[in-house]
Amino acid sequence: MSRILVGPFNRVEGDLEIALDMMDGRIESARVTTTLYRGFEQILVGRAPLDALVIAPRICGICSVSQSVAAAAALRALGPTPLAGNGALATNIAHGAENIADHLTHFYLFFMPDFARDEYRALPWFANIVERFKAVSGEASRYVPPARRRLLEIMGLLAGKWPHSLAFQPGGTTRALDMGERVRLLGLIAEFQAFIEQRLFGVSLDEILAIESLCELDAYEEKAGGDFAAFLRIARDLNLSELGKSSAAFLSFGAYHGAAGAHFPAGAMLEGKREPLDATQIGEDVASSWFQPTQRSPWDAGTAPDAHKLGAYSWAKAPRYRGRPMEVGAFARQAIAEHPLILDLIARDDGSSVRGRIVARLLEIALLTHALGGWARELRLKAPFCEATALPVQGRGAGLVEAARGALGHWLIVDEGKIERYQIVAPTTWNFSPRDAAGVAGPLERALVGVEVGTLGAKAAAIQHVVRSFDPCMVCTAH
């Protein structure tokens, strides 16, 4: 047995270090370390509750709107603040655009460049993939950022700017659109749809939306020329459905809330069985974290760093649901939403895998692009976008939402008009959780076990694929 240390990890949001125990070219166990702690939960305490809308989004520059939406939801839950219907729709549009941008950036700029590594030089698809996806020099570095930039012009219309906007308030959004602006909004959505149809999918959006089984996905793979199909062919060649597998325990807090409930519902899936979300079952363990012992429930927990704690190896806490580690993200979200393709993948692959996670993300790009247009048309342009907020001076509220990378929760307690406690559990905190007091490893720690690295050791691309298949956001993880 030999132990190696892998890091820094780039093309993730933030940095990461992994300690791997190897035997005969195979990973025996993994320990995942979050290397950054900034202390947001400490900085929020003692402030005016609405200051959370300035501070909390700045946890993360890539899912800033998700953090805003969680903070606004927690504040709204404090007391009787109504949410304007248009505000809910405009929030969903901006939040959806951010999630699409995240999935797109992840696929093209973070994940795919690993298939252009020299390790794959001998494979028949290598030259084509280098041309398209090689880091910095590939075609994707030319055609993706401009499309992403145009998509994010939605933020200029709805939210002033991105990242870090104050437009998302408990009562709605701060900018009412007029009829000309709705036309511009729909124009941006249509332009993005044309981009993904041409480049990402190589077929119409409707054809992607119609895929409901693995057979239909295989048929798409065979005929299409898009980048998604290119990935599926690599996934078949490298057997990525068997790589980075995680047992079937999935969690979603529900996303894109509106008058008719959440567009993607909340829930948990344990041993393949779906159940309603029971938020009282969420807790964080700090046995392996550089924090002083504290309560498990986010309503009671504190955050007191202890950089020299014996036995600890990460700045991330270890979130658990019913005491178990859970995988979150697009795959989990669509599993809970019972998307037939994802349920089919779970049945065939016995849970999630590198392939499954990427498929779910690209599927969501299609689902969300379709949804954005619908939400934009639903806006009632003569009605308000924001209701006045009158926060109680005392109370508690939880904001449970979905960021692109999965379940995001803010738990807020206010007393005498000040924030008394603010706890955040972020998506990658779930996925890249360290071990808990019982020694149970987190989802990535489990997914790495058994990965064959041969003689390449830490440099094996397989490690990169597994880690990045989760689309980690390390800056959120420990915050």
Place this chain on the structure above:
Amino acid sequence: MVPPAALGMDDEFTMLWLQAGSCGGCTMSVLEQGRSGWIAELQAFGVRLLWHPSFSEESGEDALEILRRVSAGEVRLDLLCLEGSILRGPDGSGLFNRLGGSGRTMLDVATTLAARANYCVAVGSCAAFGGIPAGQPNPTDACGLQYDGAFSGGALGEDYRSGAGLPVINIAGCAPHPGWIMETLIALRMGDLGVEDLDSFGRPKFFAKSLAHHGCERNEYYEFKASAEKLSEIGCMMEHLGCKATQSVGDCNQRSWNGGGSCTHGGYPCVACTTPGFERAFNFLETQKVGGIPVNLPLDMPKAWFIALAALSKSATPSRVSQNATSDRIHRGPSRGRDAKS
């Protein structure tokens, strides 16, 4: 794409980008740069990216080898960009922020590389001044590269000068406009930016010579002191909603953010994110007042004059302006004659 030689820049200019106590938002911002994309634009200006945490292929040992070669002086470092606060805690150890796989703290890595750089740029208010992580109680002892809030010093010290003899160049903002970042980098690459082009906090004057207020579409409401009372109303946000645009530098309202936005255009107040120590404010969304008068007045305006002018302009406000100010959209457009003072 325009080849670098066509722009008269066929020599190579190397850039290394690192993230310390960062949210990654400055990288996300600069990725919005340019119609042809940021990476293509860098290449058009002959900037060679030695390594960037979000875009480069090299990971792990390969990335550490690049940093080692730069530290050892084997590879020339023209430009070091650092994003994120430097976390000095706990107890000066820097252990709140390590570089994965290296056994080193980012405090150590950043100070080592800054000594090698011909130019050193702090991208964003965190790297410049400390930023949000330095908010009370500053749990990680966060600071900027050469400032700790408004005080010079920071991680590198007041006397630090890069190879070209410049202090750290502070692209303030949270996150900065992509143009502020890109134009600063390329101005350095072209040899255009000297110490005389920086303001007293090391911010490039080309964007710091204006106030965020300049060009604000709510200007008429400001002039008449026709104020919004709650968020989403289109009146001036200075009197009640905490807007600091008259006290904060940045050509924010002379550029378009995300194709046409800005903070005040988006319906919410300026939080002074380009100002050292902006994170130490409390009640961002409420104007601090004494005796009904805002405590913080426009940067270079005598208080007595402000009060006198405010009283005068309030008394002259057309009813169109005062009515619209507390609406979430324009209810009355301008029209001749009918629109006398309310």
